[in-house]
Amino acid sequence: MKTDDAVSALGALANEHRLAVFRLLVQAGPEGRAAGVIAEKLDLPASSLSFHLAHLTRAGLILQRRESRSLIYSADFVAMNDLVGFLTENCCGGASCAPAAQAASKKRRAS
Template identity: 65%
Template sequence: MQANTVIRAMGALAQEHRLAAFRLLVQAGAEGMAAGAIAERLGLPASSMSFHLAQLAHAGLVTQRRESRSIIYAADYAAMNGLMAYLTENCCGGLPCEDAAACQPARPEETAL
């Protein structure tokens, strides 16, 4: 992972509404949520939410797919894990230490069970 990617991701998460949106998506799992649903949940105008979701997407933290008239956003767990790996890289002065482990996304079918 490159420093610039990390900076963009950190910047994306360094904002009240984006952090809230990302957590919402992390909890929603791979099924994701429509842009409008996120906006409503967070009490933001659609245009503001769109701005923030675009930043999260540009930072690679979320994916988007169209589903009929809605655009569904979902957290990208791999990116999140990559971010954490970058932070802990070479941690503790090179001494062996418990490094960060990955978080596996739940597939929608499994979530439904």
């Protein structure tokens, strides 16, 4: 993934509604959700949802397909994995990060 693509994807996710839409679509899996179902589950007006879906589509994070009269949206899992890979490709300078991550997680839970 190129840096510009990562910036675009992260920028799209840097909004609470778009992040909620993306997380819902990740949970839905490859079959995705119809726009109306997304709007209902997230309590978003159709016009606002359309704006957020368009933003996520432009950023390459979600896919759109037509089934009969419905627009179905799904997470682009390849793009999602590319973004996570981009963010972690140089993690800890090549050393294992698992022990440090587990210690940090335990500290957060104890707080």
